[in-house]
Amino acid sequence: xxxxxxxxxxxxxxxxxxAGRLAGMLRACSLCPHQCGAxxxxxxxxxxxxxxxxxxxxxxxxxxxCASGIRPIVSAYCLHMGEEPALGGSRGVGxxxxxxxxxxxxxxxNYQISQRPLQxxxxxxxxxxxxxxxxxxxxxxxxxxxxxxxxxxxAQVVEAIDIAAARxxxxxxxxxxxxxxxxxxxxxxxxxxxxxxxxxxxxxSDEAAAYSALPDYPRIARLAxxxxxxxxxxxxxxxxxxxxxxxLIIRLLVLPNGISGTEDSLRWIADELGTGVCISVxxxxxxxxxxxxxxxxxRGITRDEYDRVVEVMDDLGFSHGWLQEFESAEHYRPDFSxxxxxxxx
Numbered sequence: 001x002x003x004x005x006x007x008x009x010x011x012x013x014x015x016x017x018x019a020g021r022l023a024g025m026l027r028a029c030s031l032c033p034h035q036c037g038a039x040x041x042x043x044x045x046x047x048x049x050x051x052x053x054x055x056x057x058x059x060x061x062x063x064x065x066c067a068s069g070i071r072p073i074v075s076a077y078c079l080h081m082g083e084e085p086a087l088g089g090s091r092g093v094g095x096x097x098x099x100x101x102x103x104x105x106x107x108x109x110n111y112q113i114s115q116r117p118l119q120x121x122x123x124x125x126x127x128x129x130x131x132x133x134x135x136x137x138x139x140x141x142x143x144x145x146x147x148x149x150x151x152x153x154x155a156q157v158v159e160a161i162d163i164a165a166a167r168x169x170x171x172x173x174x175x176x177x178x179x180x181x182x183x184x185x186x187x188x189x190x191x192x193x194x195x196x197x198x199x200x201x202x203x204x205s206d207e208a209a210a211y212s213a214l215p216d217y218p219r220i221a222r223l224a225x226x227x228x229x230x231x232x233x234x235x236x237x238x239x240x241x242x243x244x245x246x247x248l249i250i251r252l253l254v255l256p257n258g259i260s261g262t263e264d265s266l267r268w269i270a271d272e273l274g275t276g277v278c279i280s281v282x283x284x285x286x287x288x289x290x291x292x293x294x295x296x297x298x299r300g301i302t303r304d305e306y307d308r309v310v311e312v313m314d315d316l317g318f319s320h321g322w323l324q325e326f327e328s329a330e331h332y333r334p335d336f337s338x339x340x341x342x343x344x345x
Contacts, residue, residue, distance in 0.1 A: 002239045004172055005191035010165035018188050019162055022155035025185070029064045032102045032151045033182050033220045038064030066102045066152035067117035071124040072160075073099030073153070075113035076339045077133050079140055082332060084280055084322050086236070086244045087144055087174060087195070094137025094171075095146040096130075097336075099123055102152050103178050104213040105201075107255075107297050111289035112336040114149065127156050131163035138171055143243050144195070146174040151181050158192060172245050175228075179221035180214060186227045194246040196228040199253060203261025203268070211259065211297065222268065225250060234276045236320070249321070253282045254309055257296045263312045270316045279321035281309055284332040300329050 009015035025031050026041040040063070063069050079092035087093050099113050099120030108114050125133075134145055150157050161173065175193040179200055200221055202208040208217035228248050236247035250269065252262050262281075269277055283306050291297040306326050334342045 002245050004170060004194055004245075006161055006173065007165055007170050009191055010162050015158065015162045015165065015192065018192065019155065019159040022158055022185070022188055026070065026155055031154060031182065031185050032066070033180055033216070034065040034102060035182075036065045040064055040068070041070040063117070064152070066100050068100045068152050069124075070156075072127065072130055072156040073120050073123050074125050074130065074133060075099040075120055075123050076336055076342055077137060078341065078343070079137065079142055080146070080343060082343055083146065084197075084244075084249060086238070086242070087146070087197075087249075089143050089241070089243050091141050091143040093144050093146045093174065094134070094140065094142030095148050095176075096133060096137070097148045097342075098150055098153050100152065101149050101178070103180055103217075105178075105289070106211050106294060107285070107287065107289055107291035109284075109286075109288045109332075109334055110149075110336065112334075115289070127159050128163060130156065130160035131167070131169075134160065134164045134171075135167060135169055138169060142171065143241070144172040144174055146176045146197070148176045149178065150175060151177050151185075154185060154189065158189070161192065172243075179224060180217060181220075181224040183223050183227045186224060186231070190231045194232055195244060196225075196232060196248045197251065198225055198228060198248075199251045200225060200265045200269075201253060201260060203264035207259050207261065211294070222272070226272065229273055229277070234274055234278075236278055247278060249278045249280050251280045251282055252309070253285060254301050254306055255285055255297065256299055256301050256305065258305075259296060262309050266309070266312050266316055266318070270318070275317040276320060277318075279313065279318050281313070281321070281323045282328070283324045283326050284328040286329040286333065288333075 028037045029040045076097045080095040081092045083093045100117050101114040173193050174195045174197050176197040179198040202217050205215050209215035236244050239245045254262050286300050336342045
């Protein structure tokens with residue numbers, strides 16, 4: 001019977017040790033590639049009473065580039081039926097959406113929670129509560145738990161996993177990020193997350209700077225994805241229920257006017273990772289957030305733009321993954337004004 005690696009890490013105390021090392025990185029924050037050095041937690045705001053259920057409050061903290069302090073911000077959580085089919089099946093993924101972000105994408109579809117830090121600060125929770133949410137979603141029948149935009153809260157997430165594992169939690173865990181992740185941090189997550197679901201947003205530094213304020217994104221994301229592949233391999237591992245238990249799925253969001261450089265990203269994946277890697281091509285772009293202010297982003301993608309990406313995939317020999325239906329942009333429009341059901345059928 002399949003069992004996630006974090007269960008054994010929790011039993012041996014290694015998971016708690018990893019959580020402590022990650023928490024130490026918050027004191028002069030180096031969790032994500034910004035390495036901004038913000039004092040998100042002083043030496044007193046650590047892990048005392050990890051299993052006591054006490055709230056983790058730092059005596060002194062500051063927000064970093066992600067506009068976040070020590071307490072995780074859970075903007076919403078729900079059973080989500082819209083992820084790749086092999087992640088949730090008919091049961092869905094129990095997604096936990098974290099507030100704020102280490103990117104500033106002008107077209108972000110989750111902008112209501114990713115780019116309104118003053119509003120989202122009211123949704124800070126204790127780490128014990130985060131563990132409760134994981135168990136609550138498991139009780140609702142979730143096939144797996146997805147941590148959406150976890151990069152700036154991964155220290156708190158690992159501590160919550162340790163607490164939940166001690167209470168019998170054992171679902172697969174999905175690290176669902178924008179791809180702007182630190183290799184140093186990812187190495188501390190080995191064996192904790194066995195499913196990685198990163199974006200690969202851009203192939204061009206100029207485009208990444210212009211639309212996400214991340215000029216080093218292509219280099220950073222490629223290094224991060226190579227580390228993810230090192231940890232979990234290229235081939236997806238399925239359980240007896242037919243759902244993914246381990247592996248890497250790279251999401252490629254097609255943007256209009258070639259902004260995402262999706263064709264170049266596919267060629268890089270083929271050359272560096274191989275065509276056996278699982279690819280999820282996403283056609284759901286629509287001009288959300290501030291996209292209408294940018295002429296190159298002010299429309300959806302065309303059928304020709306989408307078909308060209310599919311053609312390149314076929315030419316390169318990719319055969320594992322998913323293609324979103326071209327019309328997905330008409331149906332995938334999250335609205336986080338309803339925190340209980342941000343995704344309507």
